[in-house]
Amino acid sequence: MLALLAAQPGLARVTAATGMTPLHHAARHGWAGVAQRLLDLGADPDAVNRWGLVPLHYAARYGHGAVVELLLDRGARPDVAAAGGQTPLDWAIVFGHPQVARLLVERGAAIGPFAAAGLGDVVRLAAWVERDPGWLSARNDWQGTLLHVAALAGQREAVRWLLDRGADPRARDARQRTPGDHARDPVIRRWLAVAPPEPAG
Known part of the structure; x- marks a missing residue:
């Protein structure tokens, strides 16, 4: 070249x-x-x-x-x-x-909200969410939430903080994966383990 x-x-x-x-x-x-x-x-x-x-x-x-x-x-x-x-x-x-x-x-x-979640920067994450709670359910370009990103990055403190404020562990991204599906950290996987939804009807 x-x-x-x-x-x-x-x-x-x-x-x-x-x-x-x-x-x-x-x-x-x-x-x-x-x-x-x-x-x-x-x-x-x-x-x-x-x-x-x-x-x-x-x-x-x-x-x-x-x-x-x-x-x-x-x-x-x-x-x-x-x-x-x-x-x-x-x-x-x-x-x-x-x-x-x-x-x-x-x-x-x-450092935007998704970057803050992925870096485990809870101070910045809190500032974004407290300014606008809608960030808890906001989606990025692969339809992941803040909780998806924090779980994927293995950021325990951020995951715990988001769960304590109502972030949805059942949320699914563009590939129908939940935050727990992305987690490699065993503690985070345990925190994000949720019962499967009951079958319709």
Whole structure:
């Protein structure tokens, strides 16, 4: 890839019909050296594809911390929201990359309610919910609730706090999974265990 860019530097600014750029692909695969060269050749660190995703979303989704740091160093905005509303921080949390999530927070990423649940930041979570209790039943782009995200991230304190305030452990996401279905922590799984609904009729 580097040899190809050396021969055809204009490729750094090519955009596919989907809005995908070479930098999106480099970020997805964790090719830090290629990403750096693309940026040197003028690639846009905030290029948006048809799904509203920037290269930082892909680097965060796949846990490529070196690429995340490079993109931020080169001016990428940490809070770009995808078409469904999720930021790179949300993706780092949901896909299980806490080190990348911490890096994004350290570099200025805003902590919204879903990110607060996934980080186990009960102080911020409480501020959001107390300001608007509707957040307890709000849905993200995969139809998960705050409780889904906290359970998935293994955040016991956040799960307990949400349950104590009436979050629904029976809520189902787009794949018909409950918060308990996402939980790997045995304590959280026990807290979220609920009796199955009675059959109709």
